Amino acid sequence: MNANRLAAHETLELHELLASTTTSYTVCQSLRNSVTDPQLGNFIDQQGQVCQRHMQELQQLLSRSAFH
Numbered sequence: 001m002n003a004n005r006l007a008a009h010e011t012l013e014l015h016e017l018l019a020s021t022t023t024s025y026t027v028c029q030s031l032r033n034s035v036t037d038p039q040l041g042n043f044i045d046q047q048g049q050v051c052q053r054h055m056q057e058l059q060q061l062l063s064r065s066a067f068h
Contacts, residue, residue, distance in 0.1 A: 004064060011065040018058040025051035 006014070028048035035041045 006061070006065040006067075008067055011062065011067045014058055014062050014065070018055060018062070021051050021054045021058065025055065 025048055028044050028051060032041060032044045032048065035044060
């Protein structure tokens with residue numbers, strides 16, 4: 001197998017991480033609409049941005065999989 005390709009178990013683990021991160025992002029978006037405290041709102045916005053960045057990174061890693 002090519003050293004740059006992900007193994008099947010690595011691909012599955014990345015899919016699990018992506019699903020979890022997507023859920024976290026969705027929760028941030030849902031909570032943001034109901035939060036009135038500015039400090040908490042900023043924190044949730046930052047967490048949502050982190051989730052977005054992580055989702056992009058995970059998708060890039062998954063593109064290296066031989067199993068996608």
